[in-house]
Amino acid sequence: MIGEPILVMLVEDNVDHAELVIRTMEEHRIANRVRHFLDGQSALDYLFHRGEYTDHHHNPRPHVILLDLRLPRVDGIDVLKTIKEDDELKAIPVVVLTTSEAEKDVARAYYNHANSYLVKPVGFEEFKKLMDDLGFYWLGWNTHPDIKE
Amino acid sequence: MVPALKKLLTPPAFDDETRTHQAYILHHILLALLAVPVVYSGYFFFWERENLDRALAQSIPSELINILLFVMTRKGYVKAASILQVFFFWLFFTVVAVTGIGVRGPAYILGSGTVIVTAGILLGERGSFFITLLTILAGGWMVYQETNGLRFVNIEPDSGMTIWVISSILFMVMNVVQYLSARTVRQALRRAQASEIQYRSLLENIPTTTYINGLGAEALTTYISPQVKELVSYTRDEFLKDPTLWKKILHPEDRDKVLAENERTSNTGDVFQMEYRLITKDHRVIWVRDEAILVKSKDGTPLYWLGVWTDITARKHAEEQQADLISVMTKRTTQLQTAAEVSRAASSILDLEKLLSTAVELIRSHFNYYYVGIFLVNDAKTAAVLKAATGKMGAAMLSSHHRLEVGDSSMIGWCIAHGQSRIALDVGDDAVRFKNPLLPLTRSEMALPLISRGEVIGSMTIQSEVPSAFSPVDITALQTMADQIANAIENARLFTERANLVSELEGRNAELERFTYTVSHDLKSPLVTIRGFLGYLHQDVKANDMMRFERDLSRIANAADRMQSLLNDLLELSRIGRIVNPPEDISFEKITRETIELIAGAIDETHAMVKVQENLPFIRGDRVRLIEVIQNLISNAIKFMGDQPEPRVEIGTTGFDADGKVILFVRDNGIGIDPQYHERVFGLFNRLNPDIEGTGIGLTLVKRIIEVHDGRVWVESQLGTGATFFFTLPIAELA
Numbered sequence: 001m002i003g004e005p006i007l008v009m010l011v012e013d014n015v016d017h018a019e020l021v022i023r024t025m026e027e028h029r030i031a032n033r034v035r036h037f038l039d040g041q042s043a044l045d046y047l048f049h050r051g052e053y054t055d056h057h058h059n060p061r062p063h064v065i066l067l068d069l070r071l072p073r074v075d076g077i078d079v080l081k082t083i084k085e086d087d088e089l090k091a092i093p094v095v096v097l098t099t100s101e102a103e104k105d106v107a108r109a110y111y112n113h114a115n116s117y118l119v120k121p122v123g124f125e126e127f128k129k130l131m132d133d134l135g136f137y138w139l140g141w142n143t144h145p146d147i148k149e
Numbered sequence: 150m151v152p153a154l155k156k157l158l159t160p161p162a163f164d165d166e167t168r169t170h171q172a173y174i175l176h177h178i179l180l181a182l183l184a185v186p187v188v189y190s191g192y193f194f195f196w197e198r199e200n201l202d203r204a205l206a207q208s209i210p211s212e213l214i215n216i217l218l219f220v221m222t223r224k225g226y227v228k229a230a231s232i233l234q235v236f237f238f239w240l241f242f243t244v245v246a247v248t249g250i251g252v253r254g255p256a257y258i259l260g261s262g263t264v265i266v267t268a269g270i271l272l273g274e275r276g277s278f279f280i281t282l283l284t285i286l287a288g289g290w291m292v293y294q295e296t297n298g299l300r301f302v303n304i305e306p307d308s309g310m311t312i313w314v315i316s317s318i319l320f321m322v323m324n325v326v327q328y329l330s331a332r333t334v335r336q337a338l339r340r341a342q343a344s345e346i347q348y349r350s351l352l353e354n355i356p357t358t359t360y361i362n363g364l365g366a367e368a369l370t371t372y373i374s375p376q377v378k379e380l381v382s383y384t385r386d387e388f389l390k391d392p393t394l395w396k397k398i399l400h401p402e403d404r405d406k407v408l409a410e411n412e413r414t415s416n417t418g419d420v421f422q423m424e425y426r427l428i429t430k431d432h433r434v435i436w437v438r439d440e441a442i443l444v445k446s447k448d449g450t451p452l453y454w455l456g457v458w459t460d461i462t463a464r465k466h467a468e469e470q471q472a473d474l475i476s477v478m479t480k481r482t483t484q485l486q487t488a489a490e491v492s493r494a495a496s497s498i499l500d501l502e503k504l505l506s507t508a509v510e511l512i513r514s515h516f517n518y519y520y521v522g523i524f525l526v527n528d529a530k531t532a533a534v535l536k537a538a539t540g541k542m543g544a545a546m547l548s549s550h551h552r553l554e555v556g557d558s559s560m561i562g563w564c565i566a567h568g569q570s571r572i573a574l575d576v577g578d579d580a581v582r583f584k585n586p587l588l589p590l591t592r593s594e595m596a597l598p599l600i601s602r603g604e605v606i607g608s609m610t611i612q613s614e615v616p617s618a619f620s621p622v623d624i625t626a627l628q629t630m631a632d633q634i635a636n637a638i639e640n641a642r643l644f645t646e647r648a649n650l651v652s653e654l655e656g657r658n659a660e661l662e663r664f665t666y667t668v669s670h671d672l673k674s675p676l677v678t679i680r681g682f683l684g685y686l687h688q689d690v691k692a693n694d695m696m697r698f699e700r701d702l703s704r705i706a707n708a709a710d711r712m713q714s715l716l717n718d719l720l721e722l723s724r725i726g727r728i729v730n731p732p733e734d735i736s737f738e739k740i741t742r743e744t745i746e747l748i749a750g751a752i753d754e755t756h757a758m759v760k761v762q763e764n765l766p767f768i769r770g771d772r773v774r775l776i777e778v779i780q781n782l783i784s785n786a787i788k789f790m791g792d793q794p795e796p797r798v799e800i801g802t803t804g805f806d807a808d809g810k811v812i813l814f815v816r817d818n819g820i821g822i823d824p825q826y827h828e829r830v831f832g833l834f835n836r837l838n839p840d841i842e843g844t845g846i847g848l849t850l851v852k853r854i855i856e857v858h859d860g861r862v863w864v865e866s867q868l869g870t871g872a873t874f875f876f877t878l879p880i881a882e883l884a
Binding site: 014016017019020023069070098099100102104105120121122123124125127128 | 665666670671673674676677678680681682683684685704707708
């Protein structure tokens with residue numbers, strides 16, 4: 001497990017937020033690699049090796065997916081549904097990372113089998129702490145399933 | 150002694166009048182005959198003593214027989230006594246003649262004559278005839294015997310004296326008989342006269358008119374009782390002078406059937422029995438009952454018609470009144486039934502349109518009116534708009550949005566303006582009636598106000614093909630129904646209002662939820678950026694990485710700007726629900742062209758062709774807001790043109806929707822929208838394409854503004870084929 005390259009998929013339409021996540025992860029050396037997608041459609045294309053992502057070797061399946069809920073083109077919940085309805089992809093832990101604290105969104109996420117629901121905190125230290133803990137938990141402590149390509 | 154004798158001399162009386170009369174005659178004849186033997190024997194005793202034996206032999210049996218008959222008469226055996234009296238009387242004289250001088254003596258000549266007369270009065274003509282025959286035969290027999298010498302006849306006549314005495318006695322008996330016979334005739338005459346007077350007074354005093362008509366269909370009047378003057382004002386003389394007068398005064402409507410029945414009964418001899426009308430001399434119409442029978446003689450020969458006219462005008466009037474009463478009751482029952490049905494509809498149907506169309510049809514069909522319609526006053530209270538109407542003409546007027554101005558130019562307008570019912574019983578004469586070519590058969594018209602809580606909210610028009618169709622009672626009943634309808638309209642309005650309020654509240658709730666969501670997501674998003682990069686600014690300064698510092702700083706600034714514009718948009722959105730400029734009638738074409746000028750710069754940049762349909766309708770609404778709608782939709786259209794080489798935007802109308810609102814559209818030939826996003830495009834801050842600038846409020850604003858105008862907005866599009874945004878708006882009120 002140690003030394004194995006860990007791939008994080010970040011689906012986030014807000015480039016500033018993506019920058020915050022990536023920067024914090026890099027600082028804490030949480031992940032070796034982060035792949036960022038601006039909308040739900042390109043994220044699904046990657047996961048299903050469609051369009052520009054047909055090469056399996058260069059586009060390996062991520063170990064964990066950080067998913068925003070409100071996304072252009074294909075919404076976050078629809079991305080979540082698609083993943084969890086796919087026999088192979090549903091094993092990948094999906095952590096919802098969003099600004100929304102609405103109960104409706106929390107419920108919809110869990111009912112669609114989200115593995116975790118995290119609200120982006122307002123504040124630099126809080127954001128860093130969350131990403132830190134997230135990294136330790138999902139990428140450190142958590143044992144990942146062996147996902148076949 | 151004297152009273153007993155007096156009683157004996159009084160003729161007996163019986164219950165039977167005929168018998169009493171017969172007994173009276175017999176009584177007097179017997180009284181006279183009782184005296185005859187006494188006088189006869191007395192004569193022989195004094196003057197012809199030599200013949201006394203013979204006289205006594207004749208007198209004693211006679212007197213015994215007289216006494217016997219007298220007793221029989223008193224006992225009531227009048228008929229038998231009469232027959233015996235005549236028979237013995239005849240036998241007496243015949244025996245006297247046979248034993249005396251035969252046919253030559255007064256016994257045969259005068260005695261037999263007296264018997265014949267007596268038989269006539271006691272036994273009638275047949276008795277008299279029989280006695281006459283017997284007398285002739287007896288006389289003939291005596292002459293035959295005498296001629297052939299079979300019998301010796303003492304041809305020496307009685308002495309003159311004897312003949313005179315016997316004759317005198319017989320003369321007196323004849324005198325009695327004559328007296329009795331004259332008395333009988335006199336009595337019969339008197340009785341007949343009394344009876345005629347009785348019958349005539351009966352005939353001419355009973356409250357009916359009696360007449361006698363000759364035979365045949367062309368019967369002439371030969372008698373008519375004087376009451377006829379009271380009946381028809383013509384005198385009996387007028388009837389008798391003009392024997393066909395009765396035919397002339399028959400009511401024209403009844404004449405044919407009366408004459409037909411008259412002819413039929415004349416032919417068959419059936420009883421004539423009819424009720425018909427007559428026109429009196431003073432031009433009144435009276436009803437008579439005419440009953441006539443054909444009077445026939447004993448052998449069945451028809452003689453004349455005997456008829457009776459009875460005045461039954463009062464009875465007929467009573468019957469007519471009863472019929473009127475029944476018709477009034479029937480009408481009232483119908484009214485009540487209709488009122489009940491309208492009431493049931495009013496309380497069970499909450500859909501206003503359905504309620505009104507049910508009500509007008511109920512009233513029209515139950516009362517058999519020509520047309521019923523309901524107008525409701527518009528919000529501005531300037532016009533009455535037809536909301537429900539019966540029949541094809543009603544449908545035609547409804548589809549043409551038939552409306553009438555409130556005021557004196559129409560009955561409906563007048564009725565609403567004054568809050569009072571109005572009737573035109575023959576609309577041709579009522580100048581204020583709105584001439585309606587769709588209702589050509591209207592002859593009377595009524596307009597009833599619909600009043601709810603003291604306010605006139607509309608009017609009901611009821612039209613009939615019959616002139617003067619509405620009575621005051623009808624108005625009361627129909628006004629009751631109109632009141633019920635008005636209340637039901639108010640109820641339905643309140644219900645709709647409540648439903649609208651509920652749906653508006655639900656909308657507000659959803660909006661609030663969206664707002665919370667927006668605040669929790671969209672507004673929080675820039676805050677996360679700002680706070681996050683503020684932290685990094687410190688690091689940048691410490692690391693003296695000025696390039697990253699600048700970059701992070703601009704991220705913070707952009708996030709703040711974005712937050713500001715989001716806040717502005719939210720403010721704008723919240724204003725739409727609150728600040729409403731007074732609605733006005735607007736030319737949609739004009740404001741579209743104004744808007745295009747307003748954003749001409751942006752349009753030119755994209756080289757888009759914007760085309761506006763000619764003759765777009767006038768609409769009603771908030772001018773400033775509607776300009777915003779057009780602006781947003783055109784901006785949206787040119788924003789999503791993609792790489793279309795010939796960008797085109799078209800603004801126009803496709804007509805009207807079911808609610809009578811005009812359907813407008815803004816069409817582009819840009820990138821189009823996948824049908825799965827057609828709902829989401831209108832959501833607050835929903836952006837389908839992050840590459841296109843904007844907060845995602847534009848279509849939300851459009852939706853909000855159109856909804857405030859009671860309109861709908863929707864999009865029709867396929868990916869890559871352009872998009873058409875449709876929206877509906879109310880038409881101008883004074884179009």
